[in-house]
Amino acid sequence: MSKGGRAAKRGPPRRGLGRAAPRRPASAARGSAKRDAILAAALEEFSSRGFATARLDDVARRAGVAKGTIYLYFRDKESLFQELIRAMLTPLIGAIEAMGGVDMPLAAMSERMTELFVREIFETRRKDVIRLIITEGRRFPKLAEFYYREVLARVLVVMRALLARMAARGEMTSDLARFPQIMAAPGLVAIIWSELFDRFEPLDVRAMMRTYFKLLFATGRRE
Amino acid sequence: MSKGGRAAKRGPPRRGLGRAAPRRPASAARGSAKRDAILAAALEEFSSRGFATARLDDVARRAGVAKGTIYLYFRDKESLFQELIRAMLTPLIGAIEAMGGVDMPLAAMSERMTELFVREIFETRRKDVIRLIITEGRRFPKLAEFYYREVLARVLVVMRALLARMAARGEMTSDLARFPQIMAAPGLVAIIWSELFDRFEPLDVRAMMRTYFKLLFATGRRE
């Protein structure tokens, strides 16, 4: 028999009538330090090994908790993954809406877009989150949908409005406003290139972004 | 839940004595119909489930062979994956070199690039191969390296030359020639968008590509 008297009855009072607590970690429903440690460790592990090959044993070790503890805070591995992505993206939602009104002369766009991307995404953990959405999104349609609805769609709306305003002002044609996705294209290149090919041929992301927007916006006053 | 998905890294079975018979399938070293069926099935399975969660049992069933047969043609799962990608990319290598000399007036670029991408990549299995490199490349550095050396680097050389020639002719600035990666950006957007977000907001890839190149090339004779 492994482990001494595991057979004991152990009589947890089992809360008379009250519903059987769903194993909620009680107090620490949301803002626990342990929960945060687990999320941080999970980001690390999922980023470097991918969802399927990441091991919860490793997440637990990295977070400094026992494996079982993870299950006090998250239903299962997939749940941990999804909550991780959501937790990382949620703060963005408000920030995007807040940008709704911005307007900008064409001359400033190139620099502003470049710095926004490099500083707020490329040099932060958000880069890893985006990579995870790209690489795992197909296997987690819920996640792709969340990202689309809560982030992408909003960004596109803001983008379209901004571009449309510039077009109305005569600073450029309205073509870009029809495909705001184009604005994100160099960002994708930067993220994917840096991950896969930087060791063979380093890419100066800032310079590329600047060049990109310069060319795009040089389109010139509608010809 | 609990989907295994290890990467078969484990130790060597250490067979008794010598005999490391490569288990070569003898005759069918290369051009077997079975081998091809396995590769086709593998592309299907790896594309839809990803490397880690794809099952060789499914590959075998889809290919109409027994699981053991796979091991007559490929060393292991990873080997099958890598050989699959290589087999799909190899035919491209020659084609790229052949394009080395092409020149093109700026006016034709937009349409040519768009059609080339849509017809030769987006509407073919090559799209899936690129997706696999993007999603799995990090876990298979050898593969990323192969792709970079045999495909990307060559494409970039050809691209740079083409763009440089156009710049020399005064059709555009030489900025693009410094970052030929930019030419691939809309392709990435198309592939990733179609995979993750098309169901929410369909993207007219051809129109987007045309718009993209039109804007990029409208940069105009060096101002």
Place this chain on the structure above:
DNA sequence: AATCGATGACTGACCAGTCAGTCATATAGC
């Protein structure tokens, strides 16, 4: 009958998820 491609039941590693048991802390009782 010897060779060899092919087969698929089988083995063992591996890991998500479980749960009996521990222990630090809180509360009740003296």
Place this chain on the structure above:
DNA sequence: GCTATATGACTGACTGGTCAGTCATCGATT
């Protein structure tokens, strides 16, 4: 204040299912 009892967050050995890779055997061909 001090001990007894209760609580529940936390632990980690264990279970059950999955799947990569193996190999004894089969059947076709020579």
